[in-house]
Amino acid sequence: MKRILSGMVAAVFALGASAAQAQDKPPLKLGGILDMSSLYADITGPGSETAAKMAAEDFGGEVLGRKIQIIAADHLNKADLAANIARDMLDNQGVEMLFDVAASATALAAGEIAKARNKIVILNGPGSIRLTNEACGPYTVHYVFDTFAQANVTGLAAVKSGLDTWFFLTADYAFGQDLEKDTSNVVTKTGGKVLGNVRHPLNSSDFSSFLLQAQASKAKVIGLANAGGDTVNAIKQSAEFGIMKGGQKISPLLAFVTDIDSIGLETAQGLLLAEAFYWDLNDDTRAFAKRFQERVKRPPTSAQAGVYSSVTHYLKAVKAAGTTDSAAVMKVMKETPINDFFAKGGRIREDGRMVHDMYLFEVKKPSESKGRWDDYKLLATVSGNEAFQSLEQSRCPLVKK
Structure with a gap:
């Protein structure tokens, strides 16, 4: 009986230690660099931040025992500011992945910062074809559209x-x-x-x-x-x-x-x-739009829908890879087809272009x-x-x- 009680106590302590260890893990921070106040605010802005938060919530709020945290900053459509925000997020705030980076000049600037630090950046609002040509990178994904x-x-x-x-x-x-x-x-x-x-x-x-x-x-x-x-x-x-x-x-x-x-x-x-x-377009797009509109009071743009899809794809890859290491996560992202309300049979090519209808x-x-x-x-x-x-x-x- 003593041995049984001792075993039960040990098991309880082990579970408690495991839970405490999970709580001690730092949050997985994903950083949106957005136009929150200027001419692209309706296209991306607060709606993109909301879409990312919806993706995190729908994923269960955590991955690999780490709480998922979405943070956002306004780049004011200034390339130098976007670069500074990216630098601060990656160097000082512990951000693991950047998303959206609305507008092409700001994306080109922030993308170079992420590239130098071997961090994943997923571009949803920018359009310049340069992002998957001369400015491509091993951890850069151009998700929604391009010129x-x-x-x-x-x-x-x-x-x-x-x-x-x-x-x-x-x-x-x-x-x-x-x-x-x-x-x-x-x-x-x-x-x-x-x-x-x-x-x-x-x-x-x-x-x-x-x-x-x-x-x-x-x-x-x-x-x-x-x-x-x-x-x-x-x-x-x-x-x-x-x-x-x-x-x-x-x-x-x-x-x-x-x-x-x-x-x-x-x-x-x-x-x-x-x-x-x-x-x-169809029942799936309407279902997501209804949920999004309950929060934002209007349907999502393609960029905002792409944020939800891409953040979800990233989180699935982190879970499958068992790590947030950029190389391991990107390998899974490129190997895994994208099938959701945004894309059917979508795929990320070696140049970072996500190809879809x-x-x-x-x-x-x-x-x-x-x-x-x-x-x-x-x-x-x-x-x-x-x-x-x-x-x-x-x-x-x-x-x-």
Whole structure:
């Protein structure tokens, strides 16, 4: 009896010690570097932070005996600030993985910090194709979209429908320049012509002089190589100038459902746009959107949906690898297909590109919409292999040719 009691006491102490040891483990910190207050705040911002927290909660709140903690910081769309935040998160705050890093210039800056420290960075909001070309890294993942896919899906469809002369209104930084370049390549290779371009500062409020140049070009399409508030303002002001009524088409080369809501269907109707995700695609997307909207009061953008999907994929890989070591976790992430509401059969290639289906949408007329956020008609589903740059075209040093 004494031996039995002694064994029971020892077992209780062992369990207590194990629990205490688990509680003593530091939290697994994931850091979002976001635009919380400026022109991309609706696209990523607080919604991306919420999506990451939802992913952590749905995973059970801990992994490998460590509580999952989501932290976020506002980079104010400044590359140097994004780099400083990344440095502080990784060096001083114990962050193991960075996510989102909305905007391309900020992503390029923060990505170099993560690369130097052999830390995983998953990019959801940025679009520059450079992120999986010259700036690729062994632990960098470009998850949602990029300028090549946006140009390939939207530009190709437009030129094939007869919209074969283009003028670009471009945000003057890495993302805008790459989006213009990639779309120009698609237009010319498909038999179209580029009649000119004009570049505007980031976060512009007055597009009048730029739009007058675009209008004077007589191009059939004015391609907006910008995003967020810049896209919204450019479309609204083009309507005020009567550009669309004059017969020219406005093509937002990157637009989100939040942008269309800001513009309104009366002005946005008929726009063609490429997206990686739409909340009303199927039962799975609608189920996630309903949960997200309960917290954020609107559906998720593709970037925010991508945050949830990518954080979940990362946590599953940490659990499977049994460690947070970047090499071990990334190996599992690249070996494991992604099948969830965001992507079916998605995969992370050696250059860090997550390949998945893309969608071509047309913005509905007001008479076709059943209510707020019912904004898109699906025109085509484009497979990831068709939408994204091939490995043969890649300029990533990691790609073996």
